[in-house]
Amino acid sequence: MDATEFRKRGKEMIDYVADYLEKIEKRQVYPDVQPGYLRPLIPDAAPEEPEKFEDILKDVENIIMPGVTHWHSPYFFAYFPTASSFPALLADMLSGGIGCIGFSWASSPACTELETVMLDWLGKMINLPPQFLAGKDGEGGGVIQGTASEATLVALLAARTKAIHHVQSKNGKLTQGDITGRLVAYTSDQAHSSVEKDGLIAGVKVKQIPTDDNFAVCGSALRKEVDKDKAAGLIPFFFCATLGTTTCCSFDKLLELGPICNEEKIWMHIDAAYAGSAFICPEFRHLLNGVEFADSFNFNPHKWLLVNFDCSTLWVKKRADLTCAFKIDPVYLKHDHQESGLITDYRHWQIPLGRRFRSLKMWFVFRMYGVKGLQQYIRKHVKLAHEFKDLVLQDDRFEICAEVILGLVCFRIKGSNELNEALLKSINDARKIHLVPCHLRGKFVLRFAICARTVESAHIQFAWKHIVQLANELLKAKK
Amino acid sequence: MDATEFRKRGKEMIDYVADYLEKIEKRQVYPDVQPGYLRPLIPDAAPEEPEKFEDILKDVENIIMPGVTHWHSPYFFAYFPTASSFPALLADMLSGGIGCIGFSWASSPACTELETVMLDWLGKMINLPPQFLAGKDGEGGGVIQGTASEATLVALLAARTKAIHHVQSKNGKLTQGDITGRLVAYTSDQAHSSVEKDGLIAGVKVKQIPTDDNFAVCGSALRKEVDKDKAAGLIPFFFCATLGTTTCCSFDKLLELGPICNEEKIWMHIDAAYAGSAFICPEFRHLLNGVEFADSFNFNPHKWLLVNFDCSTLWVKKRADLTCAFKIDPVYLKHDHQESGLITDYRHWQIPLGRRFRSLKMWFVFRMYGVKGLQQYIRKHVKLAHEFKDLVLQDDRFEICAEVILGLVCFRIKGSNELNEALLKSINDARKIHLVPCHLRGKFVLRFAICARTVESAHIQFAWKHIVQLANELLKAKK
Numbered sequence: 013m014d015a016t017e018f019r020k021r022g023k024e025m026i027d028y029v030a031d032y033l034e035k036i037e038k039r040q041v042y043p044d045v046q047p048g049y050l051r052p053l054i055p056d057a058a059p060e061e062p063e064k065f066e067d068i069l070k071d072v073e074n075i076i077m078p079g080v081t082h083w084h085s086p087y088f089f090a091y092f093p094t095a096s097s098f099p100a101l102l103a104d105m106l107s108g109g110i111g112c113i114g115f116s117w118a119s120s121p122a123c124t125e126l127e128t129v130m131l132d133w134l135g136k137m138i139n140l141p142p143q144f145l146a147g148k149d150g151e152g153g154g155v156i157q158g159t160a161s162e163a164t165l166v167a168l169l170a171a172r173t174k175a176i177h178h179v180q181s182k183n184g185k186l187t188q189g190d191i192t193g194r195l196v197a198y199t200s201d202q203a204h205s206s207v208e209k210d211g212l213i214a215g216v217k218v219k220q221i222p223t224d225d226n227f228a229v230c231g232s233a234l235r236k237e238v239d240k241d242k243a244a245g246l247i248p249f250f251f252c253a254t255l256g257t258t259t260c261c262s263f264d265k266l267l268e269l270g271p272i273c274n275e276e277k278i279w280m281h282i283d284a285a286y287a288g289s290a291f292i293c294p295e296f297r298h299l300l301n302g303v304e305f306a307d308s309f310n311f312n313p314h315k316w317l318l319v320n321f322d323c324s325t326l327w328v329k330k331r332a333d334l335t336c337a338f339k340i341d342p343v344y345l346k347h348d349h350q351e352s353g354l355i356t357d358y359r360h361w362q363i364p365l366g367r368r369f370r371s372l373k374m375w376f377v378f379r380m381y382g383v384k385g386l387q388q389y390i391r392k393h394v395k396l397a398h399e400f401k402d403l404v405l406q407d408d409r410f411e412i413c414a415e416v417i418l419g420l421v422c423f424r425i426k427g428s429n430e431l432n433e434a435l436l437k438s439i440n441d442a443r444k445i446h447l448v449p450c451h452l453r454g455k456f457v458l459r460f461a462i463c464a465r466t467v468e469s470a471h472i473q474f475a476w477k478h479i480v481q482l483a484n485e486l487l488k489a490k491k
Numbered sequence: 492m493d494a495t496e497f498r499k500r501g502k503e504m505i506d507y508v509a510d511y512l513e514k515i516e517k518r519q520v521y522p523d524v525q526p527g528y529l530r531p532l533i534p535d536a537a538p539e540e541p542e543k544f545e546d547i548l549k550d551v552e553n554i555i556m557p558g559v560t561h562w563h564s565p566y567f568f569a570y571f572p573t574a575s576s577f578p579a580l581l582a583d584m585l586s587g588g589i590g591c592i593g594f595s596w597a598s599s600p601a602c603t604e605l606e607t608v609m610l611d612w613l614g615k616m617i618n619l620p621p622q623f624l625a626g627k628d629g630e631g632g633g634v635i636q637g638t639a640s641e642a643t644l645v646a647l648l649a650a651r652t653k654a655i656h657h658v659q660s661k662n663g664k665l666t667q668g669d670i671t672g673r674l675v676a677y678t679s680d681q682a683h684s685s686v687e688k689d690g691l692i693a694g695v696k697v698k699q700i701p702t703d704d705n706f707a708v709c710g711s712a713l714r715k716e717v718d719k720d721k722a723a724g725l726i727p728f729f730f731c732a733t734l735g736t737t738t739c740c741s742f743d744k745l746l747e748l749g750p751i752c753n754e755e756k757i758w759m760h761i762d763a764a765y766a767g768s769a770f771i772c773p774e775f776r777h778l779l780n781g782v783e784f785a786d787s788f789n790f791n792p793h794k795w796l797l798v799n800f801d802c803s804t805l806w807v808k809k810r811a812d813l814t815c816a817f818k819i820d821p822v823y824l825k826h827d828h829q830e831s832g833l834i835t836d837y838r839h840w841q842i843p844l845g846r847r848f849r850s851l852k853m854w855f856v857f858r859m860y861g862v863k864g865l866q867q868y869i870r871k872h873v874k875l876a877h878e879f880k881d882l883v884l885q886d887d888r889f890e891i892c893a894e895v896i897l898g899l900v901c902f903r904i905k906g907s908n909e910l911n912e913a914l915l916k917s918i919n920d921a922r923k924i925h926l927v928p929c930h931l932r933g934k935f936v937l938r939f940a941i942c943a944r945t946v947e948s949a950h951i952q953f954a955w956k957h958i959v960q961l962a963n964e965l966l967k968a969k970k
Contacts, residue, residue, distance in 0.1 A: 013859055015513045018577040019505055025581050026501035029588030034494045043600055047834040050604035051627065058612045058857040065581075068858055072585065076851075079601030083591045091598070094845075096590040098497040102504050102544075104587050106551065108799055109508030111575040112562045119570070121522055122558030125529035133537045148530065158637060159843035169692055189672030192694055206844050209817060213648055213842065215671055215694045314845075320587055321847055338688060355526040363692065363842060364638035365685050366573075366793075368800055372555075378537040379547055380492055 013065070021065050028069065029101070033084060037466075041085040042446040043078055050079060086467040087445045089475065092258065092286045093393075093419070093463035097318035103376035104320055107369040114367045115359040124356055127156055127371035134313070134325055134374065137383060138291035141304045144327040146356075154327040155334075155361040156370045160285035161206035162363055163310035163326040166334065168197065168210050168250055171279035171307070173337040175249035178277065192216060196241050197250035200229045200264055202257040204283065216250075227260050227414060227452065229253065231268030238276055250279045253306075255299060256287025259450040260414035260422045260457075263287070263299055270305020280306045285324070289316035290394070290418050293387050299417070307333070316393070316419070317386060318465065319373045326361075335360040393419040393462040396472050400460055403476040409483070413452050419462035422452065425483060429456035431490070438482045445475045492544070500544050507548065508580065512563060516945075520564040521925040522557060529558060565946040566924045568954065571737065571765045572872075572898070572942035576797035582855035583799055586848040593846050594838040603835055606635055606850035613792070613804055613853065616862060617770035620783045623806040625835075633806040634813075634840040635849045639764035640685035641842055642789035642805040645813065647676060647689050647729055650758035650786070652816040654728035657756065671695060675720050676729035679708045679743055681736040683762065695729075706739050706893060706931065708732065710747025717755055729758045732785075734778060735766025738929040739893035739901045739936075742766070742778055749784020759785045764803070768795035769873070769897050772866050778896070786812070795872070795898070796865060797944070798852045805840075814839040872898040872941040875951050879939055882955040888962070892931050898941040901931065904962060908935035910969070917961045924954045 013021070053075045082088060084096050114123030131154025132145045146153030157163040172195065179191045192215060199207045201220040211218030221229045221237055238248045251273050253264040266282070273280040282303060288311020290296040303309055310326045313319040328334055338360045359365050381389070397419045404410045404423045413422040424432045433456055436449050450457050460475070492500070532554045561567060563575050593602030610633025611624045625632030636642040651674065658670045671694060678686045680699040690697030700708045700716055717727045730752050732743040745761070752759040761782060767790020769775040782788055789805040792798040807813055817839045838844050860868070876898045883889045883902045892901040903911045912935055915928050929936050939954070 013577040015509045015577070018580070019509045021577070021581055022505035022509070022584070023502045025584050026498055026505060029584060030494045030498045030501070032588055045600050047596060047600070048604070048627070050601060051608055054608060056611075057615050058862050060862050062861040062864055063858040065578075065859065068855060076601045076605065079599070079604060080589060081591055081597070081599040083589075083599070091592075094590060094592050096587075098492040098494070098500070099544075101497070101584070101587050102500055105501070105504050105508060105580070105584060108575075108580050108583050109511055110559060110562075111573060111799060112560055113570075113573050113800060117526060118560065120558070120560040120562070121524050121526070122529060122555045125527070125558060126555065129530055129533060132535075136536050148527070159845045161844045162842060165842065172694075187672065188694065189668060192671070193666065193668030204844075212817070213692065215651075215667070320590060321592060321845060338691070363641060363644065365640045365683075366638045366800060376547060379542040380544065382541040383537050383539050385541055 024069070033096070036082055036085050037087070039077070039082050039085065040443050041082050041087040042440060042443050043081060044443070045079045050075065081446065084464050084466070086464045086471040087475065088463050089460050090446045090448045090463070092461055093316050094321055095314050095316065095318050096320055096465055097377055097381075099376040099380040100318060100320040100373045103372040107372050110369055112369055114369060115365050116357040117355040120369070123367075123369045123371070124358055126375060127358065128153060128356055130371040130374040130378070131155065131325060131327065133378060135327055138288065138300065139297055140309065140327060143329045144309065151331060152327065152329045153331050153356070154325055155358055156367075157310070157324040157326050157362060158322045158364075160204070160283055160310055160312055160324050161210065163324050164207055164252055164281060164283055165210040165213060166326065166362060167279065167281040167308040167310070167328075168214050168216070168252075170328070170333045170337040171250040171281070172214055172216060174279065174333055175247060179247065191247065194245065194247045195249050196246045197252065198234060198237060198248065199252040200254050200257065202227050202259050202262055203252060203254050204258045204285070207252050207283070217246075223262065227257060227262035229264040229269065231265060231272055234269055234272055238272065238278070248276055248278050250281065252281045252283055255282060255284035256418065258286070260452055260459075261287065261418055261420040262414060263417070266300075266302025266305065270302045274305055279308070282306050282309045284309070284311040286312065286315050287418055289313060290390050292317075292383065293390050296390075296418070313374065316390065317377070318381060318389065319377050323370055323373055331356075331361070338362075389465075393467075396462045396467060396469065397421050399469060400462075400472050400476060403472070407480065409487070413455065413457045421460040422450065422457045423460060424455065424457050431486070432456045432458065434486055435479075435483055438486060439479060442478070442482065444478055496544075503548070507551075512575070515561055515564050516566070518556070518561050518564065519922050520561050520566040521919060521922050522560060523922070524558045529554065560925065563943050563945070565943045565950040566954065567942050568939050569925045569927045569942070571940050572795050574793050574795065574797050574799055575944055576799070576856055576860075578855040578859040579797060579799040579852045582851040586851050589848055591848055593848060594844050595836045596834040599848070602846075602848045602850070603837055605854060606837065607632060607835055609850040609853040609857070610634065610804060610806065612857060614806055617767065617779065618776055619788065619806060622808045623788065630810060631806065631808045632810050632835070633804055634837055635846075636789070636803040636805050636841060637801045637843075639683070639762055639789055639791055639803050640689065642803050643686055643731055643760060643762055644689040644692060645805065645841060646758065646760040646787040646789070646807075647693050647695070647731075649807070649812045649816040650729040650760070651693055651695060653758065653812055654726060658726065670726065673724065673726045674728050675725045676731070677713060677716060677727065678731040679733050679736065681706050681738050681741055682731060682733050683737045683764070686731050686762070696725075702741065706736060706741035708743040708748065710744060710751055713748055713751055717751065717757070727755055727757050729760065731760045731762055734761060734763035735897065737765070739931055740766065740897055740899040741893060742896070745779075745781025745784065749781045753784055758787070761785050761788045763788070763790040765791065765794050766897055768792060769869050771796075771862065772869050775869075775897070792853065795869065796856070797860060797868065798856050802849055802852055810835075810840070817841075868944075872946075875941045875946060875948065876900050878948060879941075879951050879955060882951070886959065888966070892934065892936045900939040901929065901936045902939065903934065903936050910965070911935045911937060913965055914958075914962055917965060918958060921957070921961065923957055
């Protein structure tokens with residue numbers, strides 16, 4: 013395929029994607045396929061000779077689409093949103109076309125520099141304390157990670173290195189292994205499973221702190237564990253606070269937790285993967301109060317800020333903390349400006365070496381929506397969540413299971429877990445809308461997350477009527 | 492921006508990307524900008540109101556392009572290639588449009604299933620032993636990772652878990668910390684720096700094995716270290732062999748190393764990040780002989796197989812080895828088919844949770860090129876490397892520093908490191924071509940890597956004439 017054919021096919025693909033997104037509502041949100049459906053539909057091996065683009069595009073519709081869960085359908089209310097916007101799609105095309113690999117400043121200066129500035133832009137949009145910004149000569153700054161799991165891992169590893177150095181500075185005889193075995197990290201009992209996985213990778217203990225009635229970690233709960241562990245000879249070194257938990261969008265109490273972490277020299281990382289985008293609205297910014305105590309902060313514009321996956325933004329107050337943990341410099345990656353202090357080599361800020369030109373997506377989205385457009389988008393989602401919550405509250409067979417703060421509503425039928433499991437199954441079996449569950453204090457709960465860019469009140473109303481109808485059938489059958 | 496405007500702007504972007512790639516030769520391959528160039532060119536903060544697409548596209552040309560290192564210029568001979576092809580760009584647009592997150596089978600069945608089958612296709616293309624394929628009921632299989640660094644880390648972590656379980660099964664009193672401190676991993680002294688970084692992350696020792704005259708690790712060298720370490724009470728558990736080292740594209744001797752690893756229960760991982768693509772050609776497949784001894788194998792189609800970044804393919808013989816290391820199952824990620832044994836939840840195969848629909852790129856590229864088209868592409872690059880080598884050999888002021896097997900030529904002026912450093916500097920300062928160096932046994936060496944999809948003999952001839960001219964000036968000035 014040469015550039016001339018690419019011009020033709022590329023424009024066809026633009027139309028295919030535009031059609032897909034414009035008419036997505038008509039597709040069944042969750043597919044009917046069974047495990048193993050795809051293999052019999054395509055050949056056993058790659059073709060020897062080239063095939064035609066038309067045939068491939070036909071197969072996309074006939075083989076791929078029947079197996080796709082349509083995350084951008086306005087009937088998709090599962091997990092958390094994943095972002096999709098036209099400006100981000102355009103920027104991603106450009107990123108693919110440029111196709112540079114930005115592991116060092118020299119490997120494509122624009123790729124590194126736009127990222128640093130975009131992280132400053134976004135940091136300002138959510139009013140991060142200035143220590144987190146790179147500016148012209150700051151000690152902090154931001155970086156795009158692939159996912160929040162990686163951001164937390166990077167923070168955890170930086171904290172581990174820092175803790176080991178600190179302990180060794182007081183007792184030079186202790187080996188890294190001796191110290192690592194005594195390190196202990198903390199997170200909420202509502203935190204995302206990736207924090208536990210990050211602990212496995214880093215080889216350190218991760219303890220879950222019990223949350224309060226609002227599913228939040230409060231200061232006294234952390235204090236209790238820290239004191240107990242210190243008395244047992246362990247070394248508390250890392251706390252991952254969550255703003256907007258995956259289960260029920262609860263918020264840990266940063267203003268209580270931060271001072272404890274600072275006093276105990278515990279690295280405080282904040283994971284606001286979903287909720288972070290809301291902080292661009294002044295009325296939600298208070299949820300981030302206490303970030304000034306943190307060492308690192310992360311959220312995912314690829315969830316709720318219209319920047320397509322992947323774009324998980326991590327800020328640190330001291331970039332040297334990251335680079336100390338990772339810096340390894342072979343000669344084939346050295347370049348003239350490296351030691352100037354002026355530049356950033358993002359390979360020292362992340363697990364992988366290679367990286368795409370992802371900041372273009374942020375640049376396009378921020379400029380084409382403007383801050384006001386992005387704020388409107390967040391507010392619309394929050395409003396729709398409250399609309400759904402109000403519908404639930406009007407039916408006294410149902411209950412709301414956690415405070416609705418942003419775009420997630422946790423609800424259930426007042427009754428047994430079995431009943432609610434049956435309700436969820438009948439919802440997902442009907443394939444008209446898609447939801448996933450969670451457990452809250454042993455209760456099986458349905459999560460209704462406002463997800464799609466194009467979701468409107470009509471979809472919420474439809475979803476609720478549909479849920480009530482299925483619940484009616486279920487309750488009737490039960491009698 | 493609505494779908495109608497996206498149709499218009501998307502088609503403009505297609506033309507912009509097509510123009511960029513068609514005329515890339517006319518752009519200066521390596522930019523003139525100095526660190527910090529970009530910040531003064533754009534506002535301090537995101538705009539409040541939306542801006543026009545035209546203005547952004549103008550800024551791409553005026554602000555971004557002057558700072559881009561053009562990896563797809565036919566005058567780019569630095570690092571290793573990064574892939575770019577029109578079919579991959581089309582597939583990536585589709586992937587962005589669908590915008591699903593494939594962390595579990597249920598989150599988008601097509602995303603998982605196409606990946607499993609594409610990894611089987613590619614495994615067959617390079618004639619991997621059948622244990623590495625998923626098939627309908629195999630124990631092995633493949634997964635797309637972001638980068639080779641991550642693939643090696645995943646293998647290392649799986650090996651760490653397996654080794655700890657193995658030691659604990661013999662001595663239940665030993666803690667994970669006790670064992671981790673005694674674990675030792677090995678790799679070549681020519682291996683990529685990411686292996687050392689992966690060791691840092693996993694908290695295990697990584698030792699570099701001295702290579703032979705061909706910069707290859709041979710069996711006796713590994714045996715010597717393993718015996719020494721065992722005698723010292725350490726536990727050898729992981730060896731990362733390299734096929735196609737970054738420094739000089741040397742190949743570790745798998746047929747000698749594999750049996751030692753198997754005998755000593757050392758997990759053998761093979762990193763063929765760059766070279767792996769060549770194994771689709773029967774005449775290069777012998778370089779992979781010995782893979783049958785390995786536990787895991789990785790290479791980067793995003794380097795040399797025309798699949799745009801990111802696409803690093805990892806195969807394992809026993810998928811349970813990966814999932815044992817990572818499996819954590821919260822209720823919001825559970826789904827009906829999970830325990831059927833028929834399905835794959837790729838989140839247990841990788842560090843991040845989220846993942847894009849990347850296998851579409853493989854599917855489009857394999858089908859639109861056909862295996863024959865891909866083989867032709869590899870052969871063209873290897874031929875060009877030999878053409879360059881022959882030019883070097885015709886000038887007896889120069890020497891070739893490592894055997895030219897695939898698309899990399901390591902060369903230098905016979906003389907001091909300072910002279911060669913000066914030559915490289917004058918090459919990169921002239922900005923007509925772009926190269927990076929390496930060190931081989933203390934010698935400063937220039938690496939000439941065949942990179943761009945569109946590079947032809949004329950570019951090689953130009954590059955060599957240019958290098959000779961700069962060398963002449965340098966040698967003249969020196970006299």
